[in-house]
Amino acid sequence: MNALETIGLEKRFGGIVPTNDVNLKVQEGARHALIGPNGAGKTTLINLLTGVLKPSKGRVKLGNSDITDLSPHRRVSLGMARTFQINQLFADLSPIEAITLVIGEREKLGANFWRAFGSDEKIVSETKAIARQFGLADVLHERTASLPYGKQRQLEIALAIAAKPRVLLLDEPAAGVPEAERHEILETVAALPKDVTVLLIEHDMDIVFGFADRISVLVDGKLFVEGEPKEIENDPRVRAVYLGERTDD
Amino acid sequence: MSSLDTAKDASNVMTRKRSWHWLEYAFWLAAAASVFLLPSQHALLTQIAIWSLFALSLDLLLGYAGIVSLGHAAYFGFGAYVAALFAINFTGEPVTGLLVAGVAAGLLGLVTSLLVLRGTDLTRLMVTLGIALVMYEIANQMSWLTGGADGLTGMPVNPVLGFFPIYFRQANSYAYVLVVLFVLFVVAKRIVHSPFGYSLRAIKGNPLRASSIGIPNNPRLIAVYTIAAAYAGIAGALLAQTTPVVSLTYIDFQRSADVLLMLIIGGTGYLYGGIIGSALFLVAQKFIGNITPQYWEFWIGFALVVIALFARDRGLFSIVERIAAWRKRGAKP
Amino acid sequence: MLTILFDGIAYGMLLFVISCGLAVTLGLMNFVNLAHGAFAMLGGYCAYVLVNLYGVPFFASLPVAFMFAAMIGLLAERTLYVHFYNRSHLEQVLFTIGLVFMTSAAVDYFLGSQQRFINLPSYLQGRFDFFGIGIGKYRLLIILVCALILIVLQLILGYTRFGSRLRAAVDDQRVARGLGINVNWVFALTFAVGCGLAGLGGALGAEILSLEPHFPLKFMIYFLIVVSVGGTSSITGPFLASILLGIGDVAGKYYAPRYGGFVIYTIMIVVLVLRPQGLFARGTSK
Numbered sequence: 120m121n122a123l124e125t126i127g128l129e130k131r132f133g134g135i136v137p138t139n140d141v142n143l144k145v146q147e148g149a150r151h152a153l154i155g156p157n158g159a160g161k162t163t164l165i166n167l168l169t170g171v172l173k174p175s176k177g178r179v180k181l182g183n184s185d186i187t188d189l190s191p192h193r194r195v196s197l198g199m200a201r202t203f204q205i206n207q208l209f210a211d212l213s214p215i216e217a218i219t220l221v222i223g224e225r226e227k228l229g230a231n232f233w234r235a236f237g238s239d240e241k242i243v244s245e246t247k248a249i250a251r252q253f254g255l256a257d258v259l260h261e262r263t264a265s266l267p268y269g270k271q272r273q274l275e276i277a278l279a280i281a282a283k284p285r286v287l288l289l290d291e292p293a294a295g296v297p298e299a300e301r302h303e304i305l306e307t308v309a310a311l312p313k314d315v316t317v318l319l320i321e322h323d324m325d326i327v328f329g330f331a332d333r334i335s336v337l338v339d340g341k342l343f344v345e346g347e348p349k350e351i352e353n354d355p356r357v358r359a360v361y362l363g364e365r366t367d368d
Numbered sequence: 369m370s371s372l373d374t375a376k377d378a379s380n381v382m383t384r385k386r387s388w389h390w391l392e393y394a395f396w397l398a399a400a401a402s403v404f405l406l407p408s409q410h411a412l413l414t415q416i417a418i419w420s421l422f423a424l425s426l427d428l429l430l431g432y433a434g435i436v437s438l439g440h441a442a443y444f445g446f447g448a449y450v451a452a453l454f455a456i457n458f459t460g461e462p463v464t465g466l467l468v469a470g471v472a473a474g475l476l477g478l479v480t481s482l483l484v485l486r487g488t489d490l491t492r493l494m495v496t497l498g499i500a501l502v503m504y505e506i507a508n509q510m511s512w513l514t515g516g517a518d519g520l521t522g523m524p525v526n527p528v529l530g531f532f533p534i535y536f537r538q539a540n541s542y543a544y545v546l547v548v549l550f551v552l553f554v555v556a557k558r559i560v561h562s563p564f565g566y567s568l569r570a571i572k573g574n575p576l577r578a579s580s581i582g583i584p585n586n587p588r589l590i591a592v593y594t595i596a597a598a599y600a601g602i603a604g605a606l607l608a609q610t611t612p613v614v615s616l617t618y619i620d621f622q623r624s625a626d627v628l629l630m631l632i633i634g635g636t637g638y639l640y641g642g643i644i645g646s647a648l649f650l651v652a653q654k655f656i657g658n659i660t661p662q663y664w665e666f667w668i669g670f671a672l673v674v675i676a677l678f679a680r681d682r683g684l685f686s687i688v689e690r691i692a693a694w695r696k697r698g699a700k701p
Numbered sequence: 702m703l704t705i706l707f708d709g710i711a712y713g714m715l716l717f718v719i720s721c722g723l724a725v726t727l728g729l730m731n732f733v734n735l736a737h738g739a740f741a742m743l744g745g746y747c748a749y750v751l752v753n754l755y756g757v758p759f760f761a762s763l764p765v766a767f768m769f770a771a772m773i774g775l776l777a778e779r780t781l782y783v784h785f786y787n788r789s790h791l792e793q794v795l796f797t798i799g800l801v802f803m804t805s806a807a808v809d810y811f812l813g814s815q816q817r818f819i820n821l822p823s824y825l826q827g828r829f830d831f832f833g834i835g836i837g838k839y840r841l842l843i844i845l846v847c848a849l850i851l852i853v854l855q856l857i858l859g860y861t862r863f864g865s866r867l868r869a870a871v872d873d874q875r876v877a878r879g880l881g882i883n884v885n886w887v888f889a890l891t892f893a894v895g896c897g898l899a900g901l902g903g904a905l906g907a908e909i910l911s912l913e914p915h916f917p918l919k920f921m922i923y924f925l926i927v928v929s930v931g932g933t934s935s936i937t938g939p940f941l942a943s944i945l946l947g948i949g950d951v952a953g954k955y956y957a958p959r960y961g962g963f964v965i966y967t968i969m970i971v972v973l974v975l976r977p978q979g980l981f982a983r984g985t986s987k
Contacts, residue, residue: 169580171576171580190579190584191579191580192579192580192582192583192584192585193584195579195580195581195582196582200580200581201580203577203580207574207576207577207580208574208577209569209570209573209574209577209578210573210574211569211573212566212569212570212573215378215381215382216382216566217570219382219566220563220566220567220570220581220583221581221582223563223566223567224567224581224582224583225582228563229563229564229567229582229583230563230564230567230587230588230591231562231563231564232558232559232562232563232564232565232591233558233559233562234562234563235382235383235386235558235561235562236382236383236386236561236562236563236565236566237378237379237381237382237383238379238382238383239379240376240379243376243378243379243382246378247378259378260381278577278581279581281581282581282582430791436790436791436794438794483970483974486974486977487973487974487977488977489790490727490731490733490790491929491973491974491977493733493790493794494925494929494969494973495970495973495974497922497925498922498966498967498969498970498973499970501922501962501966502963502966502967502970505960505962505963505966506963509959509960509963621918625798628795629795632795663806663810664806665802665803665805665806665809666802666803666806666807666810668799668802669798669799669800669801669802669803669804669805669806670799670803671799672795672796672798672799672802673781673795673796673799673800673803674799675795675799676785676788676792676793676795676796676799677781677784677796
């Protein structure tokens, strides 16, 4: 059973085709990685999957439902969440407020304009549990903008998890995190619940091979190869693509 | 272990923001006292209270949802005309008039929000401005209904709820306006501290992330636009009920600009900005504007430039803060 | 009928000359300059003072009006505007509305609040008949001058080094900086020229546009319509929009004086909602 599937997905900007006939299948419960050199179209693809961009052609399916025409927030309510390569947080809210907000939206209480925000103890205790899980318990009430970068990175993932997704798209979770705090993020990623299907978009091969059980390689907007980590690691074509890439990195 | 260890404590930290600070009690008590203690200033205070409500409505839009409007007077004026026409044709009971005006302005807000929210913030600016201009033209042209440039007169104002006369009674009229302001302030305070209010903050802060944690941005913005329009309409209705004539100045650009300025002076995003700003504005206008109107316009412009240069969310207070911070830095090099 | 068309074109040409600077400000720096009309007004008053109070010939006053508005524009850009380039649109709006209020009040204080007319030389007054079309000499002059400006602008933008730098800066500021173009300087100069043109337009059109202290506010919406309907990606877009607006406005005032404004504002909203990039903008969006 595929948790996430694209059928002939294509996106054109004028003459450029950053996504070209992509047929991606992500198995339920998989730890699937999507790799590719810079400019391969990874970010465009994730924007197509999450509904930030509309595809020029093709379909996107989440489980059995066709979500091609749905808005980003509807996809979230159907069980798809994402993180961003560059932090997209709510600078003025505290972590506890932000996480509570996500859970409230998930529980369809977000439009309530009469109850006090944060008065639902069930939601707040879940918020606290998530905050603990992501190492945010000691900064719960700080303003997000003033958190250290590593904590912001954790919050980035915590917000996605708070939506209780079936499919989670992680866009370079360790990007920009200093070496010293890196293992924390990686542990967090490794500890993600097993029932959540994860599609990891990543640049860093160490992270990919330490995490994924299936890898797709995207080059010039097309799916280039797909396979087990072992196969990919030994595939001469992939090596060629990456050796070329490494030099100009 | 910290005191925030239980969910109850954490929840309290969040809900505490909604509870009242002692300064707020003091403020509203002082406002209530002014009904009895400052009879000579009731005319001015009534104006301040009405403008406060209007600015409060803009704060909901700008301070919480981040929508800049250059045409908020459209809803204020619409509410005023609706209230006046309703009073003339049906009943002169003021509270009924407020409700009708609020609903009507809210509906107008609902419909026009679909136009406003389509674009980026630059197009939003232009569309809000355009809507107010169209409303102005309509009011101007439909003179058989609105009195056009001469204004609309002869609106009956019956006792509030049948027992509290406000017509040509300055003190009662002020008390009535103040009570309406207070009630709507309390409602606004509840709204901005609700899950809905927080989702607006999220949309304002980062619309991309907001939609990717499942917040339906557009419906929420439409909702707050509608609420703000209804508030503005009620403010307009209040002015209509407390002044003898409803005229085109209710709906002109100057009014949209003034209310924006008042809110900015007082600061956005904490609900009191509109009240403080309109009080400062109107008191200053009374003193400076009495000397020569030209001077007044100049100083208003000057205030706008200075505020835009130095102030952020907290209006004049952020200038004070900045000066304080600057002096502190100067004190210990 | 054709006279209305003619008057409309003259009016539209004026709108174009005044607002083309605004199109660049908006397009180049993404800056909402609601005070643009103030520079047109300053040019108009400059010409008024020269011609009516000092007896300077009308034609001589035009270049002075241009220079006057351009210098003030340059000064304002270097001292004030420059602080607002990376600010939010709200702050830009507040700042420029503030400028409008200040200039209006200052003009009112020094020159009075009544509408001013520039004494036109006698050979510009009256109209002559051209194949049955009544042609006002003054309006003909406006059309000629504005057409000349349009041609010069096109030539500068299309064929000079400065023009190509400006176009590069409009297309992609970062890349332009990377190519070693001094974007700040390009912008300051462009801003000054834009203000100068506005001043020239204000002087030239003082008769048609009614010169009085609240001119900037009254015409603000017209200038904004020109740039929002015309788009900011070329000079032809605002030009076409100006002509359409000019003809529409004159015809509207003539045939349906009661609904003119209403129709124009409604069209603006519809265009903005359907084509936020402008009616004549190129198909691609950034």
